[in-house]
Amino acid sequence: MRETLEMNGLDDVIAADTVLSDVDGQAGTLIIRGRSLDELAQGSTYEAVLALLWEGLFDDPSRAPAVPALLGRARSQAFERLGQAELRRAQQDPVEALRVLLAQIDDGERLDTALRLVGATAVFTAAVLRLRQGLKPIEPDATASHSADLLRMIHGTPSTAEQVTALDRYLVTVSDHGLNASTFAARVVASTRAGLTSAVIAALSALKGPLHGGAPGPVLDYLDSIGKPEMASGWLQETLSRGERLMGFGHRIYRVRDPRADAVKGALRTLIRAGQVDAQRLQLAEAVEAAALRLLAAKKPERPLQTNVEFYTALLLEALGFPRDAFTCVFAISRTGGWIAHAREQILGGRLIRPRSRYIGPRPQSTLAQPVATSFDAIGPESSRRPPITSAR
Ligand code: ACO
Secondary structure: OOOOOOOOOOOOOOOOOOOOEEEEEEEEEEEEEOEEHHHHHHOHHHHHHHHHHHHOOOEEEEEEEHHHHHHHHHHHHHHHHOHHHHHHHOOOOOHHHHHHHHHHOOOOHHHHHHHHHHHHHHHHHHHHHHHOOOOOOOOOOOOHHHHHHHHHHHOOOOOOOOOHHHHHHHHHHOOOOOOOHHHHHHHHEEEEEEOOHHHHHHHHHHHOOOOOOOHHHHHHHHHHHHHHHHHHHHHHHHHOOOOOOOOEEEOOOOOOOOOHHHHHHHHHHHHHHHHOOOOHHHHHHHHHHHHHHHHHHHHHHOOOHHHHOHHHHHHHHHHEEEEOHHHHHHHHHHHHHHHHHHHHHHHHHHHOOOOOOOOOOOOOOOOHOOOOOOOHHOOHHHHHOOOOOOOOO
């Protein structure tokens, strides 16, 4: 007898209660600790959202007015840890380098570890990007905002007010988002009491996948290959007919447009108004988005596939001068705050996360009697199950 291997991706399974964030996939809204994304993305700094996310989760208070200084000091402490190892890591993919470098932060569950992790993601990413260009890492300015300091540590010169605002808006927008794959990974690890560093590294490892936070790099590869707005339809159609997915579209929860796509596009507009975005690039992206939505609606009328946060993230981070292979690191710089909030929530209120699986393989007594399909027979070769993700990094 053949059984079907059921891997439904835990669709609609509620695995945790949380006070942190709520994603409504039908209404297309995101709430972070009682505040709407629209409200937060309009005027909050990343530090303010971090304080909001962490409120009440640590023994030591992390109140809003103190967070900018605490985070600035954490960046300086992270910089002091940079040594010879980073010179070697700098040749790697930035996400791989970041993953390895974060392991230097001693595991712990308290506020000092949490701050050090958030500071370190920014400092280590900037250092890796400088070192691989043969440049010296730039020391953090503990008095600057997280966004301003990140841009300065990467580019070596102060950024414009519009660039800092745009990056802050992005960091706020992606700071937390319900029980997504990386956040779930963080909660699982935190539930074992392994510590916040281990939880963040596990989450980063989940984030880097092309179906999650690794999508925006390939979005720019699309734009480069398409070249002109009038080529968009044909190129995307060919990609879909090869069975590939269009990066920057579709979402597990949203059946309407991802509200973060508009928040990030809003940040992009700040740069457009300041003349800091290539207008032709934006025009091309809008043509690609329109063609992709048309083709996806025709291909999958039963499954609404809309623009997700990663599409305009690609344009924004490109306009801010980040190299495309570092986009996932910039996402992680923000989301580390959200992962830590979830990890703390899990530690405070949760038990060990330990679900069960359903065994559908052979039982010892049946193996001699008749051949039984192995689990791999049951699901068939990989190529018959999932379209290839060939454009992924
Ligand atoms: N392009 C083409 N087809 C798609 C896309 C897409 N972007 N997304 C989903 N589909 C199709 C699938 O091929 C599948 O078709 P099938 O039933 O014929 O096999 C159907 O829609 C349902 O897809 P699922 O895989 O069940 O959807 P799921 O909820 O698991 O996927 C995901 C969500 C992974 C985001 C998916 O939409 C995707 O791969 N998108 C492209 C990658 C991307 O942009 N990721 C970033 C997401 S945002 C974030 O993580 C920060």
